Amino acid sequence: MKQLSHDAFKRARNWILMKGRPLEQALFAYEFENGTADEVLNALHAYQNVDGGFGQGLEPDIQLKDSSPIATSVALQHLVRFADEPKADTMIREAIRYLEYSFLEERQGWLAVPMKSNDYPHAFWWTVHENGMSWIDENWGNPSAELIGYLYLFEEYVTALHIPKLIDQAMQHFLQLESFKSEHEIYCYLRLFAMIPSQRTEKVERQLTKAVQSLVKLDRENWEKYVPFPLKFIPSPDSPSFGIPEFKIEDNLDFFVEKIEEHGKLTPTWEWNDYPEAWEKAKQDWSCILTEGTLSALKRFERLSNE
Structure with missing residues (x-):
C-alpha cells in the first residue's frame, strides 16, 4: 500500500x-489548511447567474456563460457539503428555482445544456444537435436522476414539481435498464441514492x-485513458x-499515488477536437480539479504520508 510522500503532496499543493x-x-x-466554508461559497457564487442556475464555465468542458442543468448539478455537488451555511442556503434556494424553471415536461427531466452552448468553446460531446439534444442526453439519468435528488433534499424550496412522482419515474428508468451505456448516468444515480437512501x-x-x-475497468493499462476506474464508484x-x-x-x-x-x-x-486555445485553459482547470479531488480521496483512504 503506497503512501503519497509529503514532497509530492507539496508539489501538488503548489x-x-x-x-x-x-x-x-x-x-x-478547506480540506487541508483550515480554510473556511465561506471562502468556498464565495468562489462558487461567481458561477451563479441571476436566474439561479450555474454556468460561467464551472464545468470547464462547457464554456457557456448562461446557466445549464449540468453545471447546476456540479454546483450542487459542492453546495450539499455546506447546506447548513446561510450563504449556501440562499444559493441552493435560487438553484432550485432555476431547476423548476428549466424542467421540461415532455422529458420529465432536463436536457444537460441549452442550444446556446454551441456558441461558446466546448468539448465535442457537448455539442447540441438539431433535435436540441447533445450525445449526453441519450441517457436520461445524466443529470436528471441526480437533480431529482436535490429536489428531494431541498424540497422546502420546491413549489411546482411533484417530487414523489419524479422519484418513481427515476426508479423505473433505472430498474428497467438492461444494458449500461453511460457510466455518468450511474454516477448520477449513485448521488441520487446517497440523497434518498x-x-x-x-x-x-x-x-x-x-x-x-x-x-x-479494472486493469491499469486502461486507467491511462478516460474510463470508469474503481474509485469513480467507491469514493470513500x-x-x-x-x-x-x-x-x-x-x-x-x-x-x-504514483502519478x-x-x-x-x-x-x-x-x-x-476544436478550440485549441480554450482547451489549453480548460485543460489546466481540469488538472487542478482532478488533482484537488484525488488528494482529497487519498486523504479519505489514509494514503497521505506524514513524513
Whole structure:
C-alpha cells in the first residue's frame, strides 16, 4: 500500500495554488489548511447567474456563460457539503428555482445544456444537435436522476414539481435498464441514492452491482485513458464495493499515488477536437480539479504520508 510522500503532496499543493481557479484553491484550503466554508461559497457564487442556475464555465468542458442543468448539478455537488451555511442556503434556494424553471415536461427531466452552448468553446460531446439534444442526453439519468435528488433534499424550496412522482419515474428508468451505456448516468444515480437512501432496496443494489460490474475497468493499462476506474464508484472506504475486489481498489489508489509522485499533479485523459486555445485553459482547470479531488480521496483512504 503506497503512501503519497509529503514532497509530492507539496508539489501538488503548489500546482493548485499557482494554477487553480479560486474555487479549487478554496476547496483545497478547506480540506487541508483550515480554510473556511465561506471562502468556498464565495468562489462558487461567481458561477451563479441571476436566474439561479450555474454556468460561467464551472464545468470547464462547457464554456457557456448562461446557466445549464449540468453545471447546476456540479454546483450542487459542492453546495450539499455546506447546506447548513446561510450563504449556501440562499444559493441552493435560487438553484432550485432555476431547476423548476428549466424542467421540461415532455422529458420529465432536463436536457444537460441549452442550444446556446454551441456558441461558446466546448468539448465535442457537448455539442447540441438539431433535435436540441447533445450525445449526453441519450441517457436520461445524466443529470436528471441526480437533480431529482436535490429536489428531494431541498424540497422546502420546491413549489411546482411533484417530487414523489419524479422519484418513481427515476426508479423505473433505472430498474428497467438492461444494458449500461453511460457510466455518468450511474454516477448520477449513485448521488441520487446517497440523497434518498430509502430507495436503496435489495433490487436496487443488485442493479447497481450489475451496472458497476459491466462498466468498471479494472486493469491499469486502461486507467491511462478516460474510463470508469474503481474509485469513480467507491469514493470513500465506507462505500459499497459492488463486487470490485479489494486489491483492485488498492491498486487504483496506488496508481494515483504514483502519478502524483511522478508529475506533481494529474492531467485530463481526454481532449477537445476544436478550440485549441480554450482547451489549453480548460485543460489546466481540469488538472487542478482532478488533482484537488484525488488528494482529497487519498486523504479519505489514509494514503497521505506524514513524513
